Amino acid sequence: MSMNDPIARGLASGWNVVDARKLTQNQTVEADVVVIGTGAGGGTTAEILSKQGLSIILVEEGGLYYQKDFKMDEQTAYATLYQEGMSRTTADGAISILQGRCVGGSTTVNWTSSFRTPDQTLNYWSQKFGLEGFAPDVMAPWFQGREERHNMAPWMTPPNLNNDILRQGCDALGYSWKTIPRNVNGCWNSGYCGVGCPTNAKLGSLMTTIPGALDNQAQMFHGLRAERLVMKQDRIDHLQATAMGSDGVTPSGVTVTLKANHFVVAASAIGSPGLLLRSDLPDPHNRVGKRSFIHPVSATVARMPAKVEPFYGAPQSIYSDEFNFKNGHDGPIGYKLEVPPLHPGMAAGVVPGHGQQQRDNLGQLPWLQSVIALLRDGFHPESPGGTVSLRDDGSPALDYPMTDYLWKGIRQSYLDMAEIQFAAGAEAVQAIHMDAAWHTSWKEAKAAINELPMKPHRARIFTAHQMGGCGMGSNPEESVVNGFGEHHHVANLSIHDASIFPTSIGANPQLSVYALAARNSVRLAQKLAAKS
Amino acid sequence: MLDQPTHSAENTPQLSRRSFLKTGVGGALFLGTVSMTAGLSGCATAPAGRISAVDSRMDAGYQFKFLSKDDIALFEALLPAMFVGALPEDPSERQFEMAATIERIDQGIVQFGAPNQKELRKLFDLLNFAPTRILLARVWSDWPSVTTKEADAFLNRWRDSSIGLLNNGYIALTKISNVAFYGHENQWHLSGYPGPPVWMMDALPQFKNA
Numbered sequence: 001m002s003m004n005d006p007i008a009r010g011l012a013s014g015w016n017v018v019d020a021r022k023l024t025q026n027q028t029v030e031a032d033v034v035v036i037g038t039g040a041g042g043g044t045t046a047e048i049l050s051k052q053g054l055s056i057i058l059v060e061e062g063g064l065y066y067q068k069d070f071k072m073d074e075q076t077a078y079a080t081l082y083q084e085g086m087s088r089t090t091a092d093g094a095i096s097i098l099q100g101r102c103v104g105g106s107t108t109v110n111w112t113s114s115f116r117t118p119d120q121t122l123n124y125w126s127q128k129f130g131l132e133g134f135a136p137d138v139m140a141p142w143f144q145g146r147e148e149r150h151n152m153a154p155w156m157t158p159p160n161l162n163n164d165i166l167r168q169g170c171d172a173l174g175y176s177w178k179t180i181p182r183n184v185n186g187c188w189n190s191g192y193c194g195v196g197c198p199t200n201a202k203l204g205s206l207m208t209t210i211p212g213a214l215d216n217q218a219q220m221f222h223g224l225r226a227e228r229l230v231m232k233q234d235r236i237d238h239l240q241a242t243a244m245g246s247d248g249v250t251p252s253g254v255t256v257t258l259k260a261n262h263f264v265v266a267a268s269a270i271g272s273p274g275l276l277l278r279s280d281l282p283d284p285h286n287r288v289g290k291r292s293f294i295h296p297v298s299a300t301v302a303r304m305p306a307k308v309e310p311f312y313g314a315p316q317s318i319y320s321d322e323f324n325f326k327n328g329h330d331g332p333i334g335y336k337l338e339v340p341p342l343h344p345g346m347a348a349g350v351v352p353g354h355g356q357q358q359r360d361n362l363g364q365l366p367w368l369q370s371v372i373a374l375l376r377d378g379f380h381p382e383s384p385g386g387t388v389s390l391r392d393d394g395s396p397a398l399d400y401p402m403t404d405y406l407w408k409g410i411r412q413s414y415l416d417m418a419e420i421q422f423a424a425g426a427e428a429v430q431a432i433h434m435d436a437a438w439h440t441s442w443k444e445a446k447a448a449i450n451e452l453p454m455k456p457h458r459a460r461i462f463t464a465h466q467m468g469g470c471g472m473g474s475n476p477e478e479s480v481v482n483g484f485g486e487h488h489h490v491a492n493l494s495i496h497d498a499s500i501f502p503t504s505i506g507a508n509p510q511l512s513v514y515a516l517a518a519r520n521s522v523r524l525a526q527k528l529a530a531k532s
Numbered sequence: 533m534l535d536q537p538t539h540s541a542e543n544t545p546q547l548s549r550r551s552f553l554k555t556g557v558g559g560a561l562f563l564g565t566v567s568m569t570a571g572l573s574g575c576a577t578a579p580a581g582r583i584s585a586v587d588s589r590m591d592a593g594y595q596f597k598f599l600s601k602d603d604i605a606l607f608e609a610l611l612p613a614m615f616v617g618a619l620p621e622d623p624s625e626r627q628f629e630m631a632a633t634i635e636r637i638d639q640g641i642v643q644f645g646a647p648n649q650k651e652l653r654k655l656f657d658l659l660n661f662a663p664t665r666i667l668l669a670r671v672w673s674d675w676p677s678v679t680t681k682e683a684d685a686f687l688n689r690w691r692d693s694s695i696g697l698l699n700n701g702y703i704a705l706t707k708i709s710n711v712a713f714y715g716h717e718n719q720w721h722l723s724g725y726p727g728p729p730v731w732m733m734d735a736l737p738q739f740k741n742a
Binding site: 247347391458 | 613614616617618636639641642643644646647648651687691696699700702703706707708709710711712713714716719720722724725728729732733736737738739
């Protein structure tokens, strides 16, 4: 393997990394801080704390995959890098959940879009949840610091045609659009962000904070599932963890006990509430797992006269916030418009169908273009979010009921996206909906979309952004942690991931997670230093 | 994806059954019962393991970890309908692609993990257990005797059903099959996907000595 790869080089230099799938005996380990999760939140936390001289153990359920494994192959990537082998859905099966399960978490498979938390969202949090220190100008340095750490900057290369069509359509209709900032360095513009960056250009946790932490003597276990936080009196004493077997998903029976002074949970908006619920931690107001948000995603697909090749080129480079905040927080739901890459496996899985029709649709793939709407859930009373609870086997599941308010937004988003695609010259447009057909004019599409049934299992809804479930707030009756991610009821527990967001973000959340985790880790490091 | 959405409810007499299935909990309990009954009644619910080449026309080297012999028969009946116009015409090539797709479905499901495997076990048992196959799928013969036309009609019924649980079953069956089939290199030509850029594979270290 090339020694230009930072992970291969680090492992060769003696990083303390344990593949728990290879453990044959139970063991107990100890550190100042145990960090559960290696995504945007866990990686940031581990790097900052380890640089302060604290001993850190990172725990990751997924495997350590890096450049040697990233061969631009969808099937391998979905099986190894995504939660439940890309089959994760909401409890009723109606919403597909795209989420990473590997070292680096979702930052290893995301499409690199790097937005600051919108001012409107920060101001809403300050007003509604009694949170101090979230004013946009106070948060700005934290965003700036993380933008530097992850090399985030607007993408200066011309967008691929898939993204440019969104720009063209917005221009034609007088809608606003902008260039997306991306966390890349020396990007080859190939389009394979979603299957693990093959060139190490993407600066997610895997290429930045994880190596940073390991260089500072952090230890990392991968293939190790955090099972339960065990309390002794009013503090967490240890984490009980289960090693995965050789397939990476079935427990081997080997357990690891991890003792620490402080525990940071960063296991995602589904994993973190799941761990807290399994651990039966104090939750006097029954808040854990509540107010879970997902940016429900709707999609339309267009057939263009020219080849789009939606599988090549930086997957996301143009967005429109034309519809995101125009109705404020009290009106109809807002949404951000973006573009997804379309590879054959993903396209064939996302568009449910069979037979000649499916074959004909996929046969047009090089000419297909798609727009997605990310609904800004959690701001309106009729968008209270979903609930994470435990299945019989202790694994977490998200129940996310779609309300009429959300369905209205889904229908309106189909209309706006179809109009934009026709304005950009689409020959035909179809909503990703079980009852939708191709339409060759905006007028015809509009009439048909207005008749589509807005029901679970008919409209195809997706989420790539899981947020909430351990919401922050000043009032312990309404939240799980305070504005610094500190648990309201357990002194040596913090939560540093997207689960603490009290609403959705209204933009791709990775920078929001990085920035909040950095801010809260700097504070945690000070507190832990003061004690010792 | 539909030209003319139809609703099977019109020709489904058992209204009480419909309302029963509409509730997620009722549906889940019902599937749970089927799974247990299927196991007790001798349906092949155990992983098929290594199947002899003669027996199944599969690659004898592959060890099935999740799919049972009955599940394999189910997919052998469904795939010709799912991939009509997409599977090769040549009988031996066709058989190879079918077998390879079913193996990839098995590999994929292993990575789904225990909770989703449990859900799929219920779905497959429901489709393999004659009483529920007839009642819910309205497929009268066992899968090895089902024609491509009948398999297509079954898929259409579940796709167009007004019962969310059956739509969900359709989506599960087609999604795992579509990803396993169209996502594989051998089928990329069907979607006009040229594959990863050759210049990248030539330049990147992970493709050396592969």
